[in-house]
Amino acid sequence: xxxxxxxxxxxxxxxxxxxxxxxxxxxxxxxxxxxxxxxxxxxxxxxxxxxxxxxxxxxxxxxxxxxxxxxxxxxxxxxxxxxxxxxxxxxxxxxxxxxxxxxxxxxxxxxxxxxxxxxxxxxxxxxxxxxxxxxxxxxxxxxxxxxxxxxxxxxxxxxxxxxxxxxxxxxxxxxxxxxxxxxxxxxxxxxxxxxxxxxxxxxxxxxxxxxxxxxxxxxxxxxxxxxxxxxxxxxxxxxxxxxxxxxxxxxxxxxxxxxxxxxxxxxxxxxxxxxxxxxxxxxxxxxxxxxxxxxxxxxxxxxxxxxxxxxxxxxxx
Numbered sequence: 315x316x317x318x319x320x321x322x323x324x325x326x327x328x329x330x331x332x333x334x335x336x337x338x339x340x341x342x343x344x345x346x347x348x349x350x351x352x353x354x355x356x357x358x359x360x361x362x363x364x365x366x367x368x369x370x371x372x373x374x375x376x377x378x379x380x381x382x383x384x385x386x387x388x389x390x391x392x393x394x395x396x397x398x399x400x401x402x403x404x405x406x407x408x409x410x411x412x413x414x415x416x417x418x419x420x421x422x423x424x425x426x427x428x429x430x431x432x433x434x435x436x437x438x439x440x441x442x443x444x445x446x447x448x449x450x451x452x453x454x455x456x457x458x459x460x461x462x463x464x465x466x467x468x469x470x471x472x473x474x475x476x477x478x479x480x481x482x483x484x485x486x487x488x489x490x491x492x493x494x495x496x497x498x499x500x501x502x503x504x505x506x507x508x509x510x511x512x513x514x515x516x517x518x519x520x521x522x523x524x525x526x527x528x529x530x531x532x533x534x535x536x537x538x539x540x541x542x543x544x545x546x547x548x549x550x551x552x553x554x555x556x557x558x559x560x561x562x563x564x565x566x567x568x569x570x571x572x573x574x575x576x577x578x579x580x581x582x583x584x585x586x587x588x589x590x591x592x593x594x595x596x597x598x599x600x601x602x603x604x605x606x607x608x609x610x611x612x613x614x615x616x617x618x619x620x621x622x623x624x625x626x627x628x629x630x631x
Contacts, residue, residue, distance in 0.1 A: 336397065351363055391464055
């Protein structure tokens with residue numbers, strides 16, 4: 315609903331309720347596509363229109379409604395639907411995104427020059443077209459080539475729950491899909507179009523970024539924890555043999571180095587076992603440990619601060 319307030323008497327107003335494109339005889343290609351082609355900022359950002367009714371797909375007769383470029387140099391698939399009942403808009407847009415993902419600037423230029431000729435009636439060369447594209451891309455100083463991850467903008471009078479749920483899920487898994495709702499309102503003999511971006515909501519955008527960063531960090535952690543330990547690699551390759559002795563002092567600070575390198579406190583024996591807690595046997599007590607735990611234990615036990623604490627508490631006579 316909109317409130318129309320007359321300037322002469324702002325204490326009064328008229329309620330204007332949203333209408334339907336169908337009842338207003340508004341059509342997707344003839345009207346909505348032309349609005350966005352001429353005023354792409356209605357979608358909430360600056361976009362350079364590259365082509366409309368793009369159909370240069372191999373082995374396919376599909377037509378992409380609008381192909382555009384954003385300020386960072388990403389191709390943008392703009393898929394238009396007149397109402398929420400148009401099914402498979404998300405899948406259709408994904409198919410288009412996959413088809414143009416390998417497009418290069420060199421391949422794009424002929425389509426852009428053809429579009430410019432159709433719109434302006436003037437011929438421009440590839441050099442001029444390339445200059446216009448580069449001048450438009452201001453959000454990426456290193457821009458030299460199109461990204462292989464096109465963005466998607468779905469634009470419709472409304473969206474079904476099934477579609478918005480799918481889009482949210484895809485965004486959480488690395489896609490960049492926006493949903494822009496455009497609502498028509500009849501005011502006298504005029505139709506007012508009110509756009510609103512419903513995905514991603516501004517307040518939800520940071521949340522989605524944080525979710526993605528958390529997932530990426532989790533994957534990196536998992537990949538690190540799955541790597542075999544150095545000791546396991548050495549034993550399996552035969553570079554270290556069971557019963558072979560190693561000197562633990564090399565893992566400790568210089569001030570903890572013993573006067574006698576044969577001191578059993580600093581000697582461990584390779585067990586040949588590949589578990590987490592049985593890689594080496596400490597000669598000092600005959601028990602099995604991991605190397606990291608054992609060196610940490612030696613450090614805590616024989617660090618000068620530890621000795622001072624024991625002395626103060628009466629453990630050293």
